[in-house]
Amino acid sequence: MQHKTLAELSAGLDSGDYTSEELTTACLERIERLNGPLNCFITVTAEEALAAARAADARRQSGKAGPLTGIPYAHKDIFCTRGVRTSCASRMLDNFISPYDATVTQRLAAAGAVMLGKTNMDEFAMGSSNETSYYGPVRNPWNQDTVPGGSSGGSAAAVAARLVPASTGTDTGGSIRQPASLCGVTGLKPTYGRVSRYGMIAFASSLDQGGPITRTAEDAALLLEAMAGFDERDSTSVDQPVEDYRAGLGNSLKGMKIGLPAEYFDGAVDSGVGDAVEQALEEFRRLGAETVDIRLPHTYLSVPTYYVVAPAECSSNLSRFDGVRFGHRCQDPQDLEDMYKRSRGEGFGAEVKRRIMIGTYALSAGYYDAYYLKAQQARHLIRDDFRQAFEAVDVIMGPTTPTPAFRLGEKVDDPVTMYLSDVYTIAVNLAGLPGLSVPAGFVDGLPVGLHVIGNYFDEARLLNVAHQYQQVSDWHTRVPEGFE
Amino acid sequence: MELDDAEVKKIAHLARLGIDPADIPEYVRNLTDILSFVEQLNKVDTAGVPPLAHPLDASQRLRADVVTETDQRAEFQSGAPLVEDGLYLVPKVIE
Amino acid sequence: MEWEPVIGLEIHAQLATSSKIFSGASTAFGAQPNTQACAVDLGLPGVLPVLNREVIRMAASFGLATGSTVSKRSVFARKNYFYPDLPKGYQISQYELPVVQDGELTIELEDGTSKRIGITRAHLEEDAGKSLHEDFHGMTGIDLNRAGTPLLEIVSEPDMRSAKEAVAYMKMIHSLVRYLEISDGNMQEGSFRCDANVSVRPVGRESFGTRAEIKNINSFRFVEQAINYEIERQILLLESGGAVIQETRLFDPDRHETRSMRSKEEANDYRYFPDPDLLPVVLDQEFIDGVAAALPELPAARRQRFVDQYGLSDYDAGVLTASREFAEFFEATAREAGGNGKLAANWVMGEFTAALNKGGIDIADSPVSSGDLGRMLLRIDDGTISGKIAKQVFEAMWNGEGDADRIIEEKGLKQITDPAAIEAVIREVLENSPKQLEQYRGGQEKVFGYFVGQVMKATKGKANPGEVNALLKKMLGS
Numbered sequence A: 001m002q003h004k005t006l007a008e009l010s011a012g013l014d015s016g017d018y019t020s021e022e023l024t025t026a027c028l029e030r031i032e033r034l035n036g037p038l039n040c041f042i043t044v045t046a047e048e049a050l051a052a053a054r055a056a057d058a059r060r061q062s063g064k065a066g067p068l069t070g071i072p073y074a075h076k077d078i079f080c081t082r083g084v085r086t087s088c089a090s091r092m093l094d095n096f097i098s099p100y101d102a103t104v105t106q107r108l109a110a111a112g113a114v115m116l117g118k119t120n121m122d123e124f125a126m127g128s129s130n131e132t133s134y135y136g137p138v139r140n141p142w143n144q145d146t147v148p149g150g151s152s153g154g155s156a157a158a159v160a161a162r163l164v165p166a167s168t169g170t171d172t173g174g175s176i177r178q179p180a181s182l183c184g185v186t187g188l189k190p191t192y193g194r195v196s197r198y199g200m201i202a203f204a205s206s207l208d209q210g211g212p213i214t215r216t217a218e219d220a221a222l223l224l225e226a227m228a229g230f231d232e233r234d235s236t237s238v239d240q241p242v243e244d245y246r247a248g249l250g251n252s253l254k255g256m257k258i259g260l261p262a263e264y265f266d267g268a269v270d271s272g273v274g275d276a277v278e279q280a281l282e283e284f285r286r287l288g289a290e291t292v293d294i295r296l297p298h299t300y301l302s303v304p305t306y307y308v309v310a311p312a313e314c315s316s317n318l319s320r321f322d323g324v325r326f327g328h329r330c331q332d333p334q335d336l337e338d339m340y341k342r343s344r345g346e347g348f349g350a351e352v353k354r355r356i357m358i359g360t361y362a363l364s365a366g367y368y369d370a371y372y373l374k375a376q377q378a379r380h381l382i383r384d385d386f387r388q389a390f391e392a393v394d395v396i397m398g399p400t401t402p403t404p405a406f407r408l409g410e411k412v413d414d415p416v417t418m419y420l421s422d423v424y425t426i427a428v429n430l431a432g433l434p435g436l437s438v439p440a441g442f443v444d445g446l447p448v449g450l451h452v453i454g455n456y457f458d459e460a461r462l463l464n465v466a467h468q469y470q471q472v473s474d475w476h477t478r479v480p481e482g483f484e
Numbered sequence B: 001m002e003l004d005d006a007e008v009k010k011i012a013h014l015a016r017l018g019i020d021p022a023d024i025p026e027y028v029r030n031l032t033d034i035l036s037f038v039e040q041l042n043k044v045d046t047a048g049v050p051p052l053a054h055p056l057d058a059s060q061r062l063r064a065d066v067v068t069e070t071d072q073r074a075e076f077q078s079g080a081p082l083v084e085d086g087l088y089l090v091p092k093v094i095e
Numbered sequence C: 001m002e003w004e005p006v007i008g009l010e011i012h013a014q015l016a017t018s019s020k021i022f023s024g025a026s027t028a029f030g031a032q033p034n035t036q037a038c039a040v041d042l043g044l045p046g047v048l049p050v051l052n053r054e055v056i057r058m059a060a061s062f063g064l065a066t067g068s069t070v071s072k073r074s075v076f077a078r079k080n081y082f083y084p085d086l087p088k089g090y091q092i093s094q095y096e097l098p099v100v101q102d103g104e105l106t107i108e109l110e111d112g113t114s115k116r117i118g119i120t121r122a123h124l125e126e127d128a129g130k131s132l133h134e135d136f137h138g139m140t141g142i143d144l145n146r147a148g149t150p151l152l153e154i155v156s157e158p159d160m161r162s163a164k165e166a167v168a169y170m171k172m173i174h175s176l177v178r179y180l181e182i183s184d185g186n187m188q189e190g191s192f193r194c195d196a197n198v199s200v201r202p203v204g205r206e207s208f209g210t211r212a213e214i215k216n217i218n219s220f221r222f223v224e225q226a227i228n229y230e231i232e233r234q235i236l237l238l239e240s241g242g243a244v245i246q247e248t249r250l251f252d253p254d255r256h257e258t259r260s261m262r263s264k265e266e267a268n269d270y271r272y273f274p275d276p277d278l279l280p281v282v283l284d285q286e287f288i289d290g291v292a293a294a295l296p297e298l299p300a301a302r303r304q305r306f307v308d309q310y311g312l313s314d315y316d317a318g319v320l321t322a323s324r325e326f327a328e329f330f331e332a333t334a335r336e337a338g339g340n341g342k343l344a345a346n347w348v349m350g351e352f353t354a355a356l357n358k359g360g361i362d363i364a365d366s367p368v369s370s371g372d373l374g375r376m377l378l379r380i381d382d383g384t385i386s387g388k389i390a391k392q393v394f395e396a397m398w399n400g401e402g403d404a405d406r407i408i409e410e411k412g413l414k415q416i417t418d419p420a421a422i423e424a425v426i427r428e429v430l431e432n433s434p435k436q437l438e439q440y441r442g443g444q445e446k447v448f449g450y451f452v453g454q455v456m457k458a459t460k461g462k463a464n465p466g467e468v469n470a471l472l473k474k475m476l477g478s
Helices: A006-014 A020-038 A046-061 A103-110 A153-160 A177-183 A217-227 A271-286 A299-320 A336-347 A350-363 A369-389 A415-420 A426-431 A459-472 B005-014 B021-043 B073-077 C053-065 C163-179 C220-239 C285-293 C299-310 C314-320 C324-336 C341-359 C370-381 C387-398 C404-411 C419-432 C434-441 C447-458 C465-477
Strands: A041-044 A072-076 A114-119 A166-171 A186-189 A209-214 A257-261 A290-294 A395-399 A435-443 A446-454 B087-091 C003-014 C076-080 C090-094 C100-108 C114-126 C130-136 C139-143 C150-156 C192-202 C212-217 C247-252 C257-260
Touching: A006 A020, A006 A217, A020 A041, A020 A046, A020 A072, A020 A114, A020 A153, A041 A153, A046 A114, A072 A103, A072 A153, A103 A114, A103 A217, A114 A153, A153 A166, A153 A177, A153 A209, A166 A177, A166 A186, A166 A217, A177 A186, A177 A435, A177 A446, A186 A217, A186 A459, A209 A217, A217 A435, A217 A459, A257 A271, A271 A290, A271 A395, A271 A435, A271 A446, A271 A459, A299 A350, A299 A369, A299 A415, A299 A426, A299 B021, A299 C076, A336 B087, A350 A369, A350 B005, A350 B021, A369 A426, A369 B021, A395 A459, A415 B021, A435 A459, A446 A459, B005 B021, B087 C130, C003 C163, C003 C220, C053 C100, C053 C114, C053 C150, C053 C163, C053 C285, C100 C163, C114 C163, C150 C163, C163 C192, C163 C220, C163 C299, C163 C324, C192 C220, C212 C220, C220 C247, C220 C257, C299 C314, C299 C324, C299 C341, C314 C324, C314 C341, C324 C341, C324 C370, C341 C370, C341 C387, C370 C387, C370 C404, C387 C404, C419 C434, C419 C447, C419 C465, C434 C447, C447 C465
Parallel strands: A072 A114, A072 A166, A257 A290, A257 A395, C212 C247
Antiparallel strands: A041 A114, A166 A209, A186 A209, A186 A435, A395 A446, A435 A446, B087 C139, C003 C150, C003 C192, C076 C090, C090 C114, C100 C114, C114 C150, C130 C139, C192 C212, C247 C257
């Protein structure tokens, strides 16, 4: 059962091959058996899951089921879940039982999806390796000495290890696509504003976006359809109808123009990764698409821009964690300042503190123009690069990451090197575009992801492109050793 | 950009982050590295480029002035660090 | 040396919306602590703000009423600082692009002159909660019901030169926000409060001196006291060779003095930046025109109308329109009194105001309604009672003895107008005053008043004074 895709499981539930309760029990057993060393989950909600599964079975009986009714999924621990600990992988929120549901949580519940638990991640989504979690690192199922990527590392590894058919993630600079790439699964970051951010604990508000992590593009279409949509509780949510993302999956790619930015194929790319991407592109040409060389001349600004904008926003977003109303408060504070400093000092890990400090510095008197304003201007240039490019091409492709999964601990002491592993994904967040990573090969037994960037609200096309590729490739069907 | 100990302490104070004095050298090194890296931004001339705060050129939606929330104090305070008579308690605020 | 004070005010007016600026929680005053602090107001992880349409309409109406520019594009920014009653660790405010800019008001001074005061800007922001310093085992209690209540911060130019001018300006703004019905202006509840920026400079000097900011003053009287104290303090300091330091000060109403709030001062670096959870507020001309069309009658227009419609002097019209409540009370009284505006104005500004002042009561709590007063004025108008007797009737009404007609009836205050009855009284008075009669006939015409007085005394003031005069003249002449 656990090797079936979400779409197949949905069909199986429909035809009565098994019930959601059976499916959920099987997933829980597999989590119980295999999660240990991977550390994908912070919290497993077995009881609630079984209750939800039984409710889903009843709903199916009464003929009111949708495609996700009874489908188990894992929820990134950044989405608020009422009555269930929502930790953001931080000591700060280790004791935080959310009193409300995120909009995405609500939507998935309304669709009848069964939440199995909350997945591990980088603390407050700040990281690219899942090593900053208060609950310990997640390991990559393809090679447990390597990282799964981050920040949605638990979600990606859980799907890769077939612990769950699908999971949610969030992506601020690549946090869905980079772990999807490193774990050999499909991950989609939608257009900014497509998925509600209400109840998704903010890292960088103008960049954060939730999305699906699944094995196939078809599954991603199913999950995105349930997650996406206008939310009046989120001012940045876009009031535009959600498409039927499955409808166009079968469209031919004949005549489609694929832009290949010179900046994405430079010397920084690992040669194995480069070869895999080149072979994937060859496949697209065979499918009738045309590749066009393009330029995104301000690409070199994206990582520095991001490391001003994201920390600036996070420094302010994380001020609410002050030990007053929820979360960690230090023991016996001597006075107010001591309470703030120790609660926050103890509650946040090193990377979170670093970013808060960078952001605080970038916004502080005398530095605002040189850092924050400058970065916002650079962001404009980066967005305009894409706008121009999309006048000539339908999608843009390149590697999702410059290298396959790196070893645990390899970059942990060197923030800047770590930041550079998101070099291809970050610009997409700065521009607010949708992006997808699809499995496209292996290097030394480690997965490689192909990055597909679309125009605003062109998620359907990204899913179509990935689905067509998955009809002629089998990378997404491979299973890591020990998880067959 | 070279930061020094004093600057790191000042930033940590502004952000109300308690940091172990022993960790200060590492923060100095990391933050200096990051800021130096970020200085690549200076390679581009942005004169006249409007700052972009949001990727989409959208405007703020306005909500009707209607009370939609009900009292949920008990649930909100159930996980609070310290509460008495419905108030959140903190160490004495000196005006 | 002659010193000139320079004063600018930042007035915070709480906007009278039903729900908060960024959440659907109620803004009602006086609820149990934290029962009106919803997830958004508490700044729970993951929550997001959505802007209340009504605050934009209210701010725009203020802008239009002060001849300001209502910005077609304004931006909300975060002001970052840590304080326990500030739940998110930042206040959502407006910084670079406020919703209202560049307006003015004209204030009237006691000497009858008027002065233009510039309004630099008015911006929207959320209020913080309250810190309660009562005894919680030496700790402070935080109530976040007020957190997220909409405020309009109205920033003046440093155009005022005395505490009196500052008070006149603040009263004008207070009156205006109530005319516009955008704030209840309740100063006890903190819905209307101000910060005063005060500096002094030698008369004739162009540049400003160093200013001190006096925070959170919540009455007109305190504003005057605080500014006057601060002016004195700065002059004394400068004259003794000291220097004013730029700082935040707090007014202590018990000691009538301001004192430094150094604890709040240390290295404020608010790190303003555009709030990424909110998008720019874009207003089109149609929206602004709609707000303009819906503006109520403003004080200046109403004042002119009172002159035209009721034949009042400009001064009286000015007094009556100083506050919306007062103007409305006057008009309702005049309407009830059959449109006799002059009579209504005299009474509202005279006896009625005196009674309010004497009792220290607010117009809303007056025991005599505009209807009560108007109906009494009708009785003056139709000759049932004299103006003098009316004062008795008014006092009885004030003391809750019933309406005018009942009091007149029960106390037998109805005016005597029957000439035969009055003649009889006059005859009696004349008979009892032979000495005075002789004096009068001897040419001492002053004595006439004595006779009038005696007649009024004999009738307990109820005789119609006109009738008494006419008859007395006739009878003495015969």
